[in-house]
Amino acid sequence: MISRTDAEALDRRDPLAHLREQFLLPDGLIYLDGNSLGALPKAVPGRIQQVVRHEWGQGLIRSWNEARWMELPQRVGAKIAPLIGAAADEVIVTDSTSVNLFKLLAAALALQQRQGRRVILSERSNFPTDLYMAEGARAFLASRPELRYAPADRLVENMTAEVAVLTLTHVDFRTGYRHDLESLTAAAHRNGILTLWDLSHSTGILPIELNRIGADLAVGCGYKYLNGGPGAPAFLYVRRDLQDKLRQPLAGWMGHRDPFAFDPAYAPSGGIARMLCGTPTVLSIVALDAALDLWRDIDLAEVRAKSVALAGLFISAIEAEGLAEIALASPRDPERRGSQVCFRHPDAYAVVQALIAAGVIGDFRTPDIMRFGLAPLYLRYVDVFEAARRLVDILRERRWDRAEFRRRRAVT
Amino acid sequence: MISRTDAEALDRRDPLAHLREQFLLPDGLIYLDGNSLGALPKAVPGRIQQVVRHEWGQGLIRSWNEARWMELPQRVGAKIAPLIGAAADEVIVTDSTSVNLFKLLAAALALQQRQGRRVILSERSNFPTDLYMAEGARAFLASRPELRYAPADRLVENMTAEVAVLTLTHVDFRTGYRHDLESLTAAAHRNGILTLWDLSHSTGILPIELNRIGADLAVGCGYKYLNGGPGAPAFLYVRRDLQDKLRQPLAGWMGHRDPFAFDPAYAPSGGIARMLCGTPTVLSIVALDAALDLWRDIDLAEVRAKSVALAGLFISAIEAEGLAEIALASPRDPERRGSQVCFRHPDAYAVVQALIAAGVIGDFRTPDIMRFGLAPLYLRYVDVFEAARRLVDILRERRWDRAEFRRRRAVT
Numbered sequence: 001m002i003s004r005t006d007a008e009a010l011d012r013r014d015p016l017a018h019l020r021e022q023f024l025l026p027d028g029l030i031y032l033d034g035n036s037l038g039a040l041p042k043a044v045p046g047r048i049q050q051v052v053r054h055e056w057g058q059g060l061i062r063s064w065n066e067a068r069w070m071e072l073p074q075r076v077g078a079k080i081a082p083l084i085g086a087a088a089d090e091v092i093v094t095d096s097t098s099v100n101l102f103k104l105l106a107a108a109l110a111l112q113q114r115q116g117r118r119v120i121l122s123e124r125s126n127f128p129t130d131l132y133m134a135e136g137a138r139a140f141l142a143s144r145p146e147l148r149y150a151p152a153d154r155l156v157e158n159m160t161a162e163v164a165v166l167t168l169t170h171v172d173f174r175t176g177y178r179h180d181l182e183s184l185t186a187a188a189h190r191n192g193i194l195t196l197w198d199l200s201h202s203t204g205i206l207p208i209e210l211n212r213i214g215a216d217l218a219v220g221c222g223y224k225y226l227n228g229g230p231g232a233p234a235f236l237y238v239r240r241d242l243q244d245k246l247r248q249p250l251a252g253w254m255g256h257r258d259p260f261a262f263d264p265a266y267a268p269s270g271g272i273a274r275m276l277c278g279t280p281t282v283l284s285i286v287a288l289d290a291a292l293d294l295w296r297d298i299d300l301a302e303v304r305a306k307s308v309a310l311a312g313l314f315i316s317a318i319e320a321e322g323l324a325e326i327a328l329a330s331p332r333d334p335e336r337r338g339s340q341v342c343f344r345h346p347d348a349y350a351v352v353q354a355l356i357a358a359g360v361i362g363d364f365r366t367p368d369i370m371r372f373g374l375a376p377l378y379l380r381y382v383d384v385f386e387a388a389r390r391l392v393d394i395l396r397e398r399r400w401d402r403a404e405f406r407r408r409r410a411v412t
Numbered sequence: 413m414i415s416r417t418d419a420e421a422l423d424r425r426d427p428l429a430h431l432r433e434q435f436l437l438p439d440g441l442i443y444l445d446g447n448s449l450g451a452l453p454k455a456v457p458g459r460i461q462q463v464v465r466h467e468w469g470q471g472l473i474r475s476w477n478e479a480r481w482m483e484l485p486q487r488v489g490a491k492i493a494p495l496i497g498a499a500a501d502e503v504i505v506t507d508s509t510s511v512n513l514f515k516l517l518a519a520a521l522a523l524q525q526r527q528g529r530r531v532i533l534s535e536r537s538n539f540p541t542d543l544y545m546a547e548g549a550r551a552f553l554a555s556r557p558e559l560r561y562a563p564a565d566r567l568v569e570n571m572t573a574e575v576a577v578l579t580l581t582h583v584d585f586r587t588g589y590r591h592d593l594e595s596l597t598a599a600a601h602r603n604g605i606l607t608l609w610d611l612s613h614s615t616g617i618l619p620i621e622l623n624r625i626g627a628d629l630a631v632g633c634g635y636k637y638l639n640g641g642p643g644a645p646a647f648l649y650v651r652r653d654l655q656d657k658l659r660q661p662l663a664g665w666m667g668h669r670d671p672f673a674f675d676p677a678y679a680p681s682g683g684i685a686r687m688l689c690g691t692p693t694v695l696s697i698v699a700l701d702a703a704l705d706l707w708r709d710i711d712l713a714e715v716r717a718k719s720v721a722l723a724g725l726f727i728s729a730i731e732a733e734g735l736a737e738i739a740l741a742s743p744r745d746p747e748r749r750g751s752q753v754c755f756r757h758p759d760a761y762a763v764v765q766a767l768i769a770a771g772v773i774g775d776f777r778t779p780d781i782m783r784f785g786l787a788p789l790y791l792r793y794v795d796v797f798e799a800a801r802r803l804v805d806i807l808r809e810r811r812w813d814r815a816e817f818r819r820r821r822a823v824t
Binding site for chain 1: 436437443445448449451456460461464468469470472473474475476498507508509510518536537538540541543544545547548549551552553554555556561586599635636642644645659660661662663664665672673674676677678689690691692694697699728773777778
């Protein structure tokens with residue numbers, strides 16, 4: 001069994017240990033929910049104040065040019081690009097993950113319609129809002145898409161000649177199960193299918209190589225492991241050679257070839273900018289922009305190694321107790337996992353509430369999942385050791401209140 | 413001719429004069445572009461800091477409940493409602509104006525399709541991004557809409573039995589021309605047509621009475637006269653009795669009846685919440701929220717009266733000089749105008765640049781329009797008097813540089 005001393009030794013050897021100082025964390029709290037809302041990077045409050053007081057307050061309308069607000073979608077996208085193995089001009093930051101998913105689904109369906117392909121292939125356990133966007137596409141789009149759901153192990157056999165686009169979340173929001181992005185993309189391509197990956201739960205916790213794999217389309221979230229703040233704008237990736245072939249329905253003035261010509265007819269910009277719609281939400285984007293500066297000198301392989309080690313420590317510390325009623329819900333093989341560890345427990349909601357009361361923030365996911373996100377940039381091995389210890393104590397002593405009301409939690 | 417002394421006397425009698433102190437304005441600058449980006453309210457920087465440092469940094473994920481982030485779209489919408497004559501539960505704040513317009517267009521078209529109606533009626537001079545969204549609808553929606561453009565004075569005769577929805581910007585972004593919202597809505601209703609108004613250039617400068625008029629649908633911008641900050645989220649209005657009849661394609665998890673059930677099938681929330689899509693952009697919405705507190709004790713009739721008086725002063729001070737080459741481009745009748753005053757001039761771009769160099773920020777709109785927005789909450793009569801004087805001096809002395817490069821300006 002690992003001891004607290006062992007955990008402290010791991011922290012001393014951690015090549016990422018210095019990054020914790022780059023965050024403003026509440027004293028005495030162990031935060032295992034960075035997969036829902038990332039912690040606050042130290043650089044953010046000052047940057048936002050500067051933008052509000054100086055760029056907005058003093059610069060006013062001039063800041064669209066002088067502070068380069070116009071280029072924010074591209075500039076911030078370029079900072080995300082290396083985290084997902086893309087080129088700088090293949091990523092933009094705009095709108096929400098859901099809205100971006102809709103744009104890319106509609107664009108992919110329109111392109112594939114020419115080949116008589118109109119099925120959207122996904123899995124029923126995909127993040128619900130991604131499925132809702134596919135439902136919206138089915139109900140509203142002229143390409144008349146159909147939805148087909150298959151379990152993870154039957155996706156490939158469902159890649160038939162009617163399928164236009166495969167859309168999946170790389171890492172499952174509930175269990176942390178990680179799809180094999182490379183082999184599924186390759187199988188899709190062998191069958192003439194475009195891939196649209198939701199990278200919300202994988203960006204910033206493991207290396208992703210979209211270009212090497214030849215992935216087509218992707219979206220992802222700014223407020224989880226990227227620490228962009230609550231409801232941060234999302235990102236969107238389109239492989240370069242696809243960019244000029246795609247048209248999308250939410251084609252607003254920011255995606256026009258010349259927005260300030262105010263031409264009554266739409267003409268798409270070249271490149272990825274045609275995926276833009278309305279005016280960028282400057283205050284939200286700059287928070288993400290400042291948060292992303294943290295990644296400049298980070299090696300994602302080190303982040304991944306620490307994520308795997310933290311998860312291993314957490315799982316073994318809990319399982320060593322041999323407690324009844326609790327069972328690992330995440331894949332045991334780290335290769336099949338993102339950076340979250342989930343356990344099933346019949347009283348999962350009440351146990352999570354008891355754990356929060358004991359100073360450890362984890363998460364409940366209906367119906368019986370306790371979810372713990374491990375953000376390697378600001379978590380220490382001792383934090384994870386201590387979290388496991390408190391959870392074990394609660395379970396062993398049965399210190400939870402079954403009558404606890406199930407309250408709504410806004411986390412994904 | 414009005415003198416500077418007269419303008420000062422008007423300021424002393426101005427019932428809204430005290431509001432200027434509620435803004436952080438650059439020293440010595442006269443800002444006539446509040447119709448593009450409103451000035452910074454004093455309450456905003458502190459509120460954002462509090463949200464960033466305390467709610468995000470300390471509260472972390474708990475703030476979705478404890479700081480009531482989940483309810484921001486509704487709470488901020490309820491603050492806008494009285495400005496447009498709507499009930500609190502008829503307005504939400506979310507996404508961009510363009511995205512919201514697309515949602516409501518698609519929803520209206522789907523509803524009207526049952527009556528065999530599929531034409532979107534608008535005018536070619538409508539704000540271009542609004543037309544682009546209609547083009548996107550035409551190209552992508554299964555309801556197969558057609559676009560029909562008519563000039564303002566021929567809209568009513570074009571309200572035929574094929575028309576599903578009339579969509580117009582209440583106040584024209586270029587000239588400040590104001591449509592008669594009431595008579596056009598009544599004419600549309602007589603002909604079985606739904607109305608979708610873009611209130612971006614009218615909210616906050618004149619009383620709007622959507623409920624009394626029976627208007628169906630509306631969208632509007634948060635960053636102009638509402639002073640919500642660069643790229644602030646937009647608002648969306650749906651008349652209460654229509655809310656449960658409408659379905660829209662961007663139906664994301666925030667519009668689901670029970671977002672945290674994570675049901676793979678979408679079931680729309682009752683009421684206006686079904687118009688929501690992704691997670692709210694908290695940092696941008698709270699800036700707008702803080703800015704809206706200014707309006708609590710403001711009488712919009714007083715705002716309108718001051719707007720008309722400022723415009724009258726500006727027009728008469730310029731026209732009194734009898735200068736060649738400059739001509740009023742806005743309607744002379746205040747009843748047909750929003751809160752902006754535009755002049756045509758063959759060298760409009762260069763003249764605006766010269767005026768900016770002289771400390772007055774106005775705006776150029778292609779091809780030959782000088783546009784001046786008059787925001788009654790922070791503009792004084794002496795500001796407008798002084799702006800007119802400087803413009804007249806530049807024109808009289810021909811102090812502009814024709815060779816000035818036309819630079820891109822991000823303003824609407």
